[in-house]
Amino acid sequence: MKNVILRSSFLYMLLAVLMVTLVFSQIASAQEGDPVAGKQLFNSNCAACHRVNQKLVGPALAGVTQRRTKEWLQKWIRNSSDLINSGDAQAKAIFEEFNKVPMTPFPLLSDADIDNILAYVEAPPPAPVVDTSVASTTAAPAEGSQNINQIVLAALVIVLLLLTVMLVLVRQILSKIAKANGIEITPTGRKPIWKAFAENQFLVLVTVVFLLLSSAYFAYGYLMQVGVDQGYQPIQPIHYSHKIHAGANQIDCNYCHSSARVSKTSGIPSLNVCMNCHKSIAEYKGETTAEYSKAFYDGEIQKLYKAVGWDPEVQQYSGETQPVEWVRIHNLPDFVYFNHAQHVTVGGVACQTCHGPVQEMEIMSQFSPLTMGWCINCHRQTEVKMDNNLYYEKIHEALSKKYGLEKPTVAEMGGLECAKCHY
Template identity: 60%
Template sequence: MKKVPNRNQFSKILGLSLIAFLFFASPSIAQDEAAAAESTTTETAGGGDAKKGKALFNQNCAACHALNRKMTGPALQDVESRLAEDEGLDREWLYAWIKNSPGVIKSGDAYANKVYAEYNQAAMTAFPTLTNSDIDNILAYTAAPPPAAPAAAAGGAETASAGSGDASGVSNEIILGALVLVFGLLVIMLLLVNKTLQRIAQANGIVVEKEAAVKRTPIWKAFAQNQFLVLVTAIILLLGSAYFAYGWMMQVGVDQGYAPIQPIHYSHKIHAGDNKIECKYCHSSARVSKTSGIPSLNVCMNCHKSIYEYTGNPEGPSQDDLANGYTNEFYTGEIKKLYKAVGWDETNQKYTGESQPVEWVRIHNLPDFAYFNHSQHVSVAGVECQTCHGPVEEMEIMYQYAPLTMGWCIDCHRETNVKVEGNEYYEKIHAELSKKYGVENLTAAQLGGLECGKCHY
């Protein structure tokens, strides 16, 4: 009988064709659906533009007013219709009130004085620069229906996604079903072809046998028999182990990259980055003290008495933020934690006196034998916070940016030029050094910044 090796080229070609077909024919199911269309119009019966009114509201009113809740001032949802029904006041009264509220109060207007007395005799800020058209837009925004709840919007999106198909209108389920059917037919064809070839071989007296396995020496045995290779490998392993052991020991006490989870999530990216809040507004003691200090919760409440929820960037959250769970609802929940800690009743806009301490986790911690003074660097030397703490305005979670080792500090003292302009003390030293040694740029090292007693005492 004739013997032939079992090399079924037809099966291989058919398998590769199947893979190529599935790769090019499969629909992009994971592709994001198109965003829902915006509302068709923003015009209201009063002639205002709600979209423009929202921008004006956020710019002029949002610090003291919300649409659906009382803050420093009353809630403004449907304010025009409520005033018309309850007090008989028209839009002309609102024009006068918004542009010059103290004047309306002094005129003896009953409702104006009622509001003035209700809110601790604090008159609303006058906005004489707002035109009647601007006020119309703001009132259109306050009269617009509230947006749908996030849960309902999410449910609607899921329903639309489940029922939607590709650009041709065919649903994803039909396409997947067709692909499964084609795959099943190809598998059946492959089995039938294989069975038919075996029958033809048997009818012609051809014995199909498997290729004899080639006996090979195991890799580990071949490696052990090569003494030179074993010696070189042992030397490389010893040197590599010594290198990594030295690197590990040199990192003892160095916490670069340390980013603990805090009891209340605080985003430097939002505060210092998006809102441009200066570092020293919260860490005010960095100007005059050895330490930068932990901001008290009262500093937070300077803004968050009025900012009770996070509405996010106009562009919307990034994909990274969504992947990490940093949604508007998440940030709003963290503001509620702040209220609970400080004892703030947001409904009645007053403190309850029931506060709770916040156990912040320290990030930067120098050894006790090292002395560092923030005021010397911030106020005298004019060093920017980012020099040591990195791009804080980009950090969602604060972490230790620099190694804060002695070598790192010494390198900074050697390379950083002292700002002598406007400082008579340094100007005098610079003049003497220039006269004696010809020094052009005065560094911290030349002022004794490398002496051991400067940092270790």
């Protein structure tokens, strides 16, 4: 009996020691929760609805450990519905405040994980590093070399002009001095050069032909660009940078221009598509330059919020919308039929083939001339994709036989027929 008591008291002591160490270790881990590991957990689990300093789907989390006890938070994070159903007043209040949207339960997060997350939430988030100088210097070289070229050319032109002017002036001064000194410049026996030129009929003929041809060349070039808007780069009501969206963020063109896959027009994305991302992205955090600063980009996002009627403070739509008057850049005349779906989905033509390196354009501009010659040229050169197209297998085979080619081009498929595009 004594032995048993002894053993049991020993067991109790062992248990007690274990408990104490457990509690201590918990307290220790609570104090030493790792904010770095916490950031990772926060970003992958919580950030869909929470920000540290901003109200989103759920409340801002800064200072949450002062507002709630750790046990409460652990219960809430693992399963908030249970806590609400248990009749906890705080839990009920917060559930009501956020429109009764239940929080996703995270039963798999360990105590240590939750400590890490809370440590990250309570650690003051590092101030954003604003390093415009580096950004602007890295962006400069490409534009800089072009600028330097232009400056050098302009300087050369000015120097040449000055030299000619100086020559004329020197000649005038010299003749004045000669006059003043009473020296008469006797013309030499040679004819003036223009007279000699005028008397040489062959030279005159060659010059006239040359002048006619060159003026015809320039006149032709001038007339051919009438009505061609290549390089047209209007100012849009909201500065939308394709360079950031399609370049840095690699968002597929079709994400926003979703009707290009299925319809005639490529589609100007309606603002709800913008809000798919900009509901949570209210400020720009990427590279900036002197011209396009963070403040500038943030202002443009605010323009979007105003147009779509989104109030970022309360995270709700006000219902007051303002249509955005985008300026159309690519515009074919009414007598031409062009279908995006046919080129994008059927032909598999990359957007950049016609629209150029859009992912590098800060301001969108028209890359291609969109003339008929340009269309025809592409139709003549582009081979039709015939692989794995069982539906048209027979006609493709017949066409290949007719033209004696492995792969007929669009032109041979009838892509040069007038009525394909004009009707």
